[in-house]
Amino acid sequence: SGDNGRTECAIEGDVPFSLTAAFANHYELRTSAALDRETTAEYNVSIVATDWGRARLSARESVSVRVGDVNDNAPRFTQAAYSMSVSENEAGAVRIGSVKATDADAGANGRVRYALVREEGEERPAVSVDAESGDVSVVRPLDYEEVRAVEVRVRAADGGSPPRSATALLRVLVRDENDNAPVVLHPPADGGAALGELVPRRARAGYLVAKVVAVDADAGQNAWLCYELAKATEPGLFRVGLHSGEVRTARAVGERDAARHRLVVLVRDRGRPPRSASATLAVALADGFSEGHLRASEEAPAAEPDGRLTLYLSVCLACVSALFVAGAAAAVAAKVRRARRGEPGTLPTFPHSAADSSAGSLPRSYVYDVRLAAGTVNSEFRFLGPLFPCFPAGLPQGAAEQRSSLCSAGLGPEEGDWAVQVRQRSAADRGPREGEREGGWGEGRICSLRDERAEAVPVQPLESRLLPVFGLPAPLRVAPCPE
Incomplete structure (x- = not known):
């Protein structure tokens, strides 16, 4: 009893626990920090109880504490x-x-x-x-x-x-596995190169004949290709590049070599097991190749354009051009035709007097009167010689008195001579034709206004005299002849 009966408890060691006195001689074990089961799944807590006597006595007890798990960690x-x-x-x-x-x-x-x-x-x-x-x-x-x-x-x-x-x-x-065989792209297997390759007779050693092109869909070593000549008509004439696939002449082509050759090129990959394909080339030896062609072929043959495509394009361009030209010509012709249909017909006009018109090829001093007989069917104009309103100097005095009042200008010497000749011919023809005045006026006649008498003489048709001489009809004044 007394102090010898009083006790106290304590925890030994560094553990996240503590003891709390609940009531007399009773204690509670509590956690003093967060526990992590993944770090320490179980604790052994050693508790020591000691009395308060002079010779202090103690007792020890271990308590096992297991930490329960919660889902606090992700995988x-x-x-x-x-x-x-x-x-x-x-x-x-x-x-x-x-x-x-x-x-x-x-x-x-x-x-x-x-x-x-x-x-x-x-x-x-x-x-x-x-x-x-x-x-x-x-x-x-x-x-x-x-x-x-x-x-x-x-x-x-x-x-x-x-x-x-x-x-x-x-x-x-x-x-990757070697499950794909090489595929030959050139020459095509469908016979597209049936004509084969042409080699000149004068080709030297190393002349490029053709190139075998092949691909392999595999990768790595399975896609590495090598080429070899498997079969040839003349094995010593051609050779094939091991990695390039180029077919070249192994020696100069001779005159005794065959004209046609057949080459079989084997294409093989390096897979395990290896796969292969073959290509067949037809080679023909031909004459007529120029030296420039030989040098270009030996160095690097240029790629030839597609001739068929060029031909198609040329034909299409020619057709389009022809259609355009035809359409333009048709449009122009239609426009010209419409313009011609729309133009009104031009009719000859007759001035009232010779002085009113500047057309014709005769001087204005020559005036003509034209008369047509009534009931005539023929519409031809028939005319006499020129009129002489004024007489030149040198004519008879009586003729000068009969000058017309229409004279506006004198005639020159040359015009006077020509007028005299015409007047003489008119006088010569006046007698035999006198009876035609009283006839049916079957032909037209022109009356001269040189004097006041009506002089009628027969004339030639208009087509034979007027058109050839003057080119175009001169302006005429139509009036009846005086009786």
Whole structure:
């Protein structure tokens, strides 16, 4: 009793716990800091009880404290990105690797399951992941020529509530296999080069005959191609470049060499096992090649344009040009025709007097009177000689008194001589034609106004005298002859 009966308790060691006195000789064990089960899952707390007597006595007791788990940790992948490979054409359901994620929690909180992350509308990926173990396998064969690599994301989720998850990138590389044979592009296998290659008879050694072009869809060593001459009509005449595929003459072409040759070129890749293809070349030896052509062929043959395409383009251009020219000509012709139809017919006009018109080829001093007989059918104009309003000097005195009042200017010497001759011819013809005045006026007559008498003489048709002499009809004044 007394002090010997009083006790106190304490915890030994550095542990995140503390003792709190609840009531007499009773204590509570409390945590003094946050506990982490992933760091320390269990604690052994040593509690020492001591009395207050002179010779203090004590007792020791250990208390085991287990820390309960909560889902406070998300799964963690061992790698942020996983890279795997698979051979093309590999059968489905073949394991190619695995992914691994861990969770520090315990129980269901630490149980991890795997799945692929798929976007909406995305097709099913070519690989799959086992939900429990994380093993990765392909679900269908892959073709290297179509798909070089497959990338997907993998999710690892625990079983806690709420669950925690993490993702990692999974890249599956497709390894190429030698599953494609070389494909020859030139010469074409469909016989497009049936005419073959022409080689001049004077070609020297090293002359470029043709070039075999081939491709391989594989990659790496499987696509490395080599060329060799498998068969030839004359094996010693031609050779093939091992890596270039160029077919050249191995020696100078001779006159005794055959005119036609057939070459079989073998194209082989370096895969395991190797695949191959063959190309057939027809070569013809021809004459008539110039030295310039030989030198150009030996150095680097220029690519010839497509002759057929050029011909088609030329024909199309010619057709378009012809249509354009025809259309333009038709438009011009139609316009000219419309213009001609729209023009009114021009009729000859007769001035009232010779002085009123500047047309014609005779001087204005010559005036003509034209008269047509009534009832005549012929519409030809018939005329006599010129009129002489004024007489030149030297004519008889009696004639001078009979000058007309129409005289406005004198005649020159040459005009006077010509007028005299015409007047003499008119007088000579007056007698025999006198009876025609009283006839039916079958022909037209022109009356001279030189004097007041009406003088009628027969005349020639208008076409034979007026048109050849003057070119165009002179202006005439039509009036009846005086009786």
